[in-house]
Amino acid sequence: MTRRQCTGEYKIKPIKQKVRELLGFPYPARIPKGVFVEQWVGISTDEFHRAKDADVKYMRNRHPLLDMSWSRVDCVRYLTSLGLADTPKSSCLGCPFHGNAQWRHIRDNSPSEWADVVEFDAAIRQGNARANASGSRLLGEAFLHRSRVPLSQAPIDHVTAAERAALRISAGEADVLENGVEDGCSPWACRGDANALTQGDFGLAT
Ligand code: SF4
Structure with a gap:
């Protein structure tokens, strides 16, 4: 490797x-304190250890699947209900x-x-x-x-x-x-x- x-x-x-562009502060502009985006990251309960905070202050991570206590199986079940069972x-x-x-x-x-x-x-x-x-x-x-x-x-x-x-x-x-x-x-x-x-x-x- x-x-x-x-x-x-x-x-x-x-x-x-x-994200910087969306916030209106393209690199290398300084992003004012308190200005940030909320970013939703799809990590399920089986892999909760992979959930991390963002490493910059202008992004804040949220993990909606963890908030709902959804596992990988719950996700597959939901996708199946939408006719998307073969989602890779x-x-x-x-x-x-x-x-x-x-x-x-x-x-x-x-x-x-x-x-x-x-x-x-x-x-x-x-x-x-x-x-x-x-x-x-x-x-x-x-x-x-x-x-x-x-x-x-x-x-x-x-x-x-x-x-x-x-x-x-x-x-x-x-x-x-x-x-x-x-x-x-x-x-x-x-x-x-x-x-x-x-x-x-x-x-x-x-
Ligand atoms: S799937 Fe992930 S590990 Fe694989 S090439 Fe893409 S970024 Fe790299």
Whole structure:
């Protein structure tokens, strides 16, 4: 696992930028005391430990699902009542925490998105261009799939016994390989933070 910039760079920064704009104090203007937005973050009771205060005074987090004591099951039940039972976990298309099932879903249901992630995977092989240019060169190569094989050839149809043995992983970890990390991802509760398979077992960069 390399340093992960996805949530900070692509979610939190743009959100703060937009919030400042909405408040009428674009960066680097000073935001007066007492001026803030209220931001609703959908964290359910199963993951209450992910609920956090905002790290700036001009944003205040509220957690309506916690206020209502709704669990993930309550959310699914509600979505089902609206005809939205197949709502997937939230995550980026090219998330390195996807399991094989999620990669297959993209490949089999959305060829254009699959082409996009395959291209993205190839593009990150040498790491972050800006970091490389500034002297923080990536040692080795980066891959989206945990097998460290280009996504277009990665063993996403099943976790092979050889792969399991090579990685020396347990059955529980094999489940993560198949199904990805359990959590969805939001700017304020990144799925990567709770992942069990991040200890340098796999090569990736986002
Ligand atoms: S879904 Fe994955 S790629 Fe997207 S921000 Fe979360 S951890 Fe990063």
